[in-house]
Amino acid sequence: MAPFAHHVFVCGNRREEGHPRGSCDPTGAEALHKAFKQTLADRGLNRRIRANRSGCLDQCEHGPTVVVYPDAVWYGGVTLGDVAEIVDSHLAGGVPVARLRLADECVNAAACPHKPRPAATA
Amino acid sequence: MAPFAHHVFVCGNRREEGHPRGSCDPTGAEALHKAFKQTLADRGLNRRIRANRSGCLDQCEHGPTVVVYPDAVWYGGVTLGDVAEIVDSHLAGGVPVARLRLADECVNAAACPHKPRPAATA
Numbered sequence: 001m002a003p004f005a006h007h008v009f010v011c012g013n014r015r016e017e018g019h020p021r022g023s024c025d026p027t028g029a030e031a032l033h034k035a036f037k038q039t040l041a042d043r044g045l046n047r048r049i050r051a052n053r054s055g056c057l058d059q060c061e062h063g064p065t066v067v068v069y070p071d072a073v074w075y076g077g078v079t080l081g082d083v084a085e086i087v088d089s090h091l092a093g094g095v096p097v098a099r100l101r102l103a104d105e106c107v108n109a110a111a112c113p114h115k116p117r118p119a120a121t122a
Numbered sequence: 123m124a125p126f127a128h129h130v131f132v133c134g135n136r137r138e139e140g141h142p143r144g145s146c147d148p149t150g151a152e153a154l155h156k157a158f159k160q161t162l163a164d165r166g167l168n169r170r171i172r173a174n175r176s177g178c179l180d181q182c183e184h185g186p187t188v189v190v191y192p193d194a195v196w197y198g199g200v201t202l203g204d205v206a207e208i209v210d211s212h213l214a215g216g217v218p219v220a221r222l223r224l225a226d227e228c229v230n231a232a233a234c235p236h237k238p239r240p241a242a243t244a
Contacts, residue, residue, distance in 0.1 A: 109125075
């Protein structure tokens with residue numbers, strides 16, 4: 001049996017404000033990572049499922065980005081309000097959260113319908 | 123096809139000098155992570171294989187620690203001199219480097235033959 005049933009990497013990359021590629025963690029507070037850790041602990045799942053902060057996952061246009069291994073399921077646009085659903089449906093229940101999944105053709109792609117990220121309107 | 127053939131996470135955790143659990147990156151220079159990135163780029167493999175810095179992987183007694191997904195292969199005690207072998211044998215060639223692998227019973231274990239880490243001799 002693999003040491004972790006799931007290993008969740010939460011992008012903690014932070015760029016300067018206004019950078020065209022954006023930031024997965026604009027304040028550097030690691031709130032999303034902490035929410036995964038806390039939710040896993042609350043459910044008693046933190047021995048078999050680990051949430052890790054990671055450096056830039058390089059899918060910035062889809063951020064905040066989270067990847068779950070060994071499943072290789074990528075999520076984009078993840079908010080604090082999505083964490084419980086990812087934990088309960090996917091990590092505990094085995095059913096990835098379809099509405100948050102990034103399409104394979106959007107991950108590690110030179111171009112996709114979301115890349116480059118649209119310019120923010122003032 | 124998954125977006126990355128392999129996704130390598132290199133622990134970049136840094137603790138204060140003398141901490142009993144040690145540090146995977148005692149100087150914070152990210153030298154090991156950078157070596158993976160450079161070696162992958164040198165081999166032309168960096169589009170399909172990504173090396174990421176990660177936060178603490180919590181296998182500190184075996185550090186510096188590296189985990190390769192989706193394979194879920196864990197390496198411990200990785201030095202700069204090991205990077206080319208991991209890239210060429212495992213990531214390019216599909217054959218993990220046996221001498222550096224952590225046993226499943228050592229990863230995410232409350233206790234193992236290496237935990238706690240032996241005290242450093244002065």
